[in-house]
Amino acid sequence: MNVTLFGLGYVGSVTATCLASRGHHVVGVDTDPGKVAALNAGVPPVLEAGLDALLVDVVARGALRATDSVRDALADSDVSLICVGTPSAHNGSTDLRQVERVVREIGSVLAGSTRPHTVVVRSTVPPGTVEEVVAPLLEEASGRRIGDDLQVAMCPEFLREGTSVADFFDPPFLVVGGSPGAAAVVRELFGFVRGPVHEVELRSAESLKYACNAFHALKVSFTNELSRLYRLLDVDSREVMEVFVGDRQLNISPAYLRPGFAFGGSCLPKDLRSLLHLARMNCVDLPVLQGALASNEMVVRDVAERVLDAVESGGGQNRRVALLGLSFKHNTDDLRESPNVALAEMMLGKGLDVRIHDPHVNTAMLTGANLRYVHARLPHLQKVLHDDAADALRDAQVVLVSTSDPSVVATVLAAAPPVVIDLDGRLGRSVESLAGYQGVGW
Numbered sequence: 001m002n003v004t005l006f007g008l009g010y011v012g013s014v015t016a017t018c019l020a021s022r023g024h025h026v027v028g029v030d031t032d033p034g035k036v037a038a039l040n041a042g043v044p045p046v047l048e049a050g051l052d053a054l055l056v057d058v059v060a061r062g063a064l065r066a067t068d069s070v071r072d073a074l075a076d077s078d079v080s081l082i083c084v085g086t087p088s089a090h091n092g093s094t095d096l097r098q099v100e101r102v103v104r105e106i107g108s109v110l111a112g113s114t115r116p117h118t119v120v121v122r123s124t125v126p127p128g129t130v131e132e133v134v135a136p137l138l139e140e141a142s143g144r145r146i147g148d149d150l151q152v153a154m155c156p157e158f159l160r161e162g163t164s165v166a167d168f169f170d171p172p173f174l175v176v177g178g179s180p181g182a183a184a185v186v187r188e189l190f191g192f193v194r195g196p197v198h199e200v201e202l203r204s205a206e207s208l209k210y211a212c213n214a215f216h217a218l219k220v221s222f223t224n225e226l227s228r229l230y231r232l233l234d235v236d237s238r239e240v241m242e243v244f245v246g247d248r249q250l251n252i253s254p255a256y257l258r259p260g261f262a263f264g265g266s267c268l269p270k271d272l273r274s275l276l277h278l279a280r281m282n283c284v285d286l287p288v289l290q291g292a293l294a295s296n297e298m299v300v301r302d303v304a305e306r307v308l309d310a311v312e313s314g315g316g317q318n319r320r321v322a323l324l325g326l327s328f329k330h331n332t333d334d335l336r337e338s339p340n341v342a343l344a345e346m347m348l349g350k351g352l353d354v355r356i357h358d359p360h361v362n363t364a365m366l367t368g369a370n371l372r373y374v375h376a377r378l379p380h381l382q383k384v385l386h387d388d389a390a391d392a393l394r395d396a397q398v399v400l401v402s403t404s405d406p407s408v409v410a411t412v413l414a415a416a417p418p419v420v421i422d423l424d425g426r427l428g429r430s431v432e433s434l435a436g437y438q439g440v441g442w
C-alpha cells in the first residue's frame, strides 16, 4: 500500500520503517526538519534497538522517504497514519492540537481529489476523538463525506520504547475501530502481524489504550506499595512477587477483570483492611490499596443513586425496588460483606420499598457469622425476602439483577420492568434488549 505517516517520533519512525520493511511504500511527514533530514539520510531520529539496520535498508530501496510537504506526501497515498504527539495540557487534559492540524492538512489536500483514502489514528486519543474531532474536521477540510471513499479508523499502538521494533512485529493483538471498510484497510496494512485481530467500536479502540496503560501503572504502584510496607515488616517483596506472578489462575489472568458490581465477601475487604492497619501502624501510606476500598464503596453508592434517579424519573410515586441476588457471589448463600447487602441497606435507608430474592438464600438456613452479619445489617431481611422472584419484582419500578441464575433471568424477562439495572453482565441478549435495561458499567 502507499502509506503516508504523520509524526516521525518514537512511534512514527518505528512504524514507518517497519511498514516499509514489510513491502509497503511509506512517506513520512514531520514538522521538524532535523527528523526529516535524518530519516532521509538513513539515520534513525530516535534510539531503538534494531531500527538503524532496518532504516538504512528501506531508505536505500526507496521504500521509505520523508518530507515536510503534506501535498507531496499524499500524492499517491491510500492510507494516512497519524502518529503525532498528544501531550498533557496543564490541567491533565489531552492536547489534540497536533492531531487537529494534521487532519486539517490531510483534508485540504484530499479536497481536490476523489481518490479513496483512509485516515488511521495511531496516537493515543481520548474516547470519542475520532468521531467528534477527527471525522468532522476531515469532512470540513476536504468537503467530502465520510463514507465509502473517505474513511476513518482508530488503531492504537502498543509498542514500548526500548523494544519497539520487536514489539511492532509481535504485538499482543491488533485492535481496530471503525467501519468494516476502514477495518479491512487496516487489516491489509498490518497483514504480517501474527497475533489476533480485534475489530471493535471506535470508542472501544480509543479506550483500550488507556485501559492498558492505566493497568500497567496500577501494577507498578500496587507492587511498590506492597514493597514499601513489606520491607518494614522484614519481608522480601521480591520473593513474594516471584511466587505471586506464578499464579496464572487468579493473579495474572482474566480473573477479576470483568466489569460488574463491587467486590465483597469474607476475605477481600477484611484482608485489605488488615493491610491498611499494618501500614498505619508502620506510618506508611498505601493510597492505591486505600483507594481500592474507597472505589469499591463508590460503586455501591453510584448504583443506589441511579436507583433513586430512576424512581424519581418514574414520577416518584412508585418506590418499589426489587433486588435479585443478595449473596456476595453466585451459587453461595454467604452474605458476609456482600455489596448487595450494603446496597439493600442504603436503599432501605433512603425510604425505598425494597424487596429481595436470592435463589440461594433462605433465612431459616443461615447460621453462625453469616446470620450474625445479616442480622446486624438487615435486621428485617425476613420481611423483605421473597422465595419467589416473581413476587419480589411484582410492580417494581426498578429491578436490580445481581445474579444470572436462569430462573431469575426468565422472571425478569417475563415481567419486563420499567427499569432493569444489570449488576452481573451475563443476563443475555434478551434481557439486554428490554426497553428499560441499563448495565452497571456499560
Ligand SMILES: NC(=O)c1ccc[n+]([C@@H]2O[C@H](COP(=O)([O-])OP(=O)(O)OC[C@H]3O[C@@H](n4cnc5c(N)ncnc54)[C@H](O)[C@@H]3O)[C@@H](O)[C@H]2O)c1
Pocket: 006, 007, 008, 009, 010, 011, 012, 029, 030, 031, 032, 035, 083, 084, 085, 086, 098, 101, 102, 122, 123, 124, 125, 157, 158, 159, 160, 161
Ligand atoms: N512513545 C511510546 O512508547 C508510545 C507508545 C504507544 C503510543 N504512543 C502514542 O503515540 C503518539 C506519538 O508518541 P511519540 O512518543 O512517538 O511522540 P513524539 O513526540 O516522539 O513524536 C511526535 C512527532 O510528531 C511530530 N509532529 C507534530 N506535529 C506534526 C505535524 N503537524 N505534522 C507532522 N508531524 C508532526 C513531532 O515533530 C514529533 O516528531 C502519542 O499519542 C503517544 O501517546 C506512544
